[in-house]
Amino acid sequence: MTPKAILLFLILLGSVIYLVRREIKNRIRLKQELLTEKVNREHDVKLNNEKLRFFTNISHELRTPLTLILGPVKQLLEDNAQQVTTYQKSRYELIHNNANRLFSLVNQVLDFRKAQSGELKLKTMETDILAYSKNIFDSYKELANNKNIELSFITENEDIHGWIDNDKFDKILYNLLSNALKFTPDFGNVELYLRYNEKTGKLNIEVSDNGIGISKKSQKKIFNRFYQATSTKQNNTGSGIGLSLVQSLVELHKGNIEVKSNLDKGSIFMVELPIERRFYEDDEVFELSLPKHSKNEELKDAPKKIIQDTGLKQKILVIDDNAELRKYLVDYLSGFYKVYEAENGYQALTLCRQIRPTLCVSDVMMPVMNGLEFCEKLKNDQFISHIPVVLLTALSDNKDKVKGYGTGADGYLIKPFDPSLLKLMIENIIKTRLDLKAKFAAETESEVSLLTHSPVDKSLMLKVTELINSNLDKSDLSTSFLCQELGMSSSKLYQKIKELTDLAPTEFIRTVRLKKSASLLKTKKYNVSEVTNLIGFNDPLYFSRCFKKQFGYPPSKLLK
Incomplete structure (x- = not known):
């Protein structure tokens, strides 16, 4: 009962009352926040459902007028094929193509509604996937040409047959290609890359572009419905349902989708779809047998063909700050090449990354970035360092020529x-490079350094050949392994090796194997069967056929 004890008791009681009161207030606040969150979520769900209902109703309403547009236009195209002028026919086709695109968008909204409600069902059938994908790809050529975008179709497989739901596959490619073209600026690049992985039984699809890119924050949300990434670079509107629908369709198809992107550098959408019959239940398969075309022995032994359709001939970039000279060179060279132009090195460097020209013709004295600086920067950029450069200048001293060639220029x-001398120089540089590629492929002793024309290219190809040589005994050595080790995408590695060697990565791997086999056979320490195992071939007979096809004589000739 002392004053100190009473004071201590009061302090203790006050503390307990304060803590209890604070805990009660916290619990009340949490309940209020939870209730608010619940109300907001219900509101969002209701709003999204209202959006879907609105889109669905509008989509149904649009079907009738679209039918009344498509029908008559198609009839006009068919009935008046002989009477109409070329201009009129092009206008009819423009109306028909764009009405079809709008019709596809309408169907996409309806599919999205079904996907959200779980009504979409999978119906796969055996399909020539390569031909089917090429048809979808070709439908975008006109749109790409209107924006001066280089559209490339790339595959390392001669033939890809598998089980897919054609309708779902069409919509997946449609949305990915549409997005890539929408967010890629003029003179950009959009690539569709297909590869069948025999080990997993899955189809790998990559749609890449060098457009505005997606921020790290937005990459986590782009597959959410109605989400639209904001961009100050490009004011493109949309519904925000395309990528959400793609993800739903890919997952329905038992696949997965990922995105890699950097702002101002572009995006790569990677899709993996199972295409073998074993992945699907009986109720997910629509049986339709395709005719099997027999292949003779010669076709079986032939190397895989590479399909690469860019729709463009060889491209020349003319760089000069003098508008009259630039126009003169463009007009002169346009009769032989597809010619682009830039007024300084900075613009040219940006354009090179977008269009990857066959050769650049550049003035030396220019504002912003001169020809020497442009040449040096180009030769140190991994993805465009292979492009030859011809420098034009009024500086005729030897020291100026030495400085020009020192930056990596291929002509001066x-x-x-x-102008005919310039044309001849361009032809000779292009022909020389083609001859070197042929020499590399046909001769056992020629090294890959024969094809590298810059330190960056030399370093990259050295890494590639070292990776191949250190894994020669692995029969399953693949492009995917090289991409993983080098940290490059499949399409970028394909483009680089193709442009340097004129070979696809799989063909380049086989060529390095065969060159190594030749050097081993020349030592006389191994027979053909031993060398076959050492370089990762499983069958000596198949190895002998490949060797003879590559170099023109059998491997046994080197043992004599």
């Missing part, structure tokens, strides 16, 4: 010059 032409 002094003003004033005869």
Whole structure:
């Protein structure tokens, strides 16, 4: 009962009352926040359902007028094929193509509604996937040409047959290609890359572009319905349902989708779909037998063909700050090549990354970035360092020529010059590179350094050949392994090796194997069967056929 004890008791009681009161207030606040969150979520769900209902109703309403547009236009195209002029026919086709695209968008909204309600069902059938994908790809050529976008179809497989739901597959590619073209600026690149993985039985699809890219924050949300990434670079509107529908369709198809992107550098959408019959239940398969075309022995032994359709001929980039000279060169060279132009090195460097020209013709003295700086930067950029450069200049001293060639230039032409001399120089550089590629593939002793024309290219190809040589005995050595080790995407590695060697990565791997086999046979320490195992071939007979096809004589000749 002392004053100190009473004071201590009061302090203790006050503390307990304060803590209890604070805990009660916290619980009340949490309940209120939970209730608010629940109300907001219900509101969002209701709003989304209202959006879907609205889109669905509008989509149904649009079907009738679209039918009344498509029908008559198609009839006009068929009935008046001989009477109409070329211009009229092009206008009819423009109406028909765009009405079809709008019709596809309408169907996409309806499919999205079904996907959200779980009504979409999978119906796979055996399909020529390569031909089917090419048809979808070709429908975008006109749109790409209108934006001066280089559209490339790339595959390392001669033939891809498998089980897919054609309708779902069509919508997946449609949305990915549409998005890539929408967010890629003029003179950009959009690539569709297909590869069948025999080990997993799955189809790998990559749709890549060098457009505005997606921020790290947005990458986590782009597959959410109605989400639209904001961009100050490009004001593209949309419904925000395309990628959400793609994800739903890919998952329905038992696959997965990922995205890699960097702002201002572009995006890569990677889809993996199982295409073998064993992945699907009986009720998910629509049986339809395709005719089997027999292949003769010659076709079986032939190397895989590479399909690469860019729709463009060889491209030349003319760089000069003098508008009259630039126009003159563009007009002159346009009769032989597809010609692009830029007024300084900075613009040219950006354009090179977008269109990857066959060769650049550049003036030396220019504002912003001169020709020497442009050449040096180009030769140190991994993805465009293979592009040859011809420098045009009024500086005729040897020290100026030395400086020009020192930056990596492939040709040096002094003003004033005869344009036919420039044309001849361009032809010779292109022909020389083609001859070197042929020499590399046909001769056992030629090294890959024969094809590298810059330190960056030399370093990359050295890494690639070292990776191949250190894994020669692995019969399953693949492009995917090289991509993983080098940290490059499949399409980028394909483009780089193809542009440097004129070989696809799989063909390049086989060529390195065969060159190594030749050097082993020349030592006389191994027979053909031993060398076959050492370089990762499983069958000596198949190895002998490949060797003879590559170099023109059997491997046994080197043992004599």
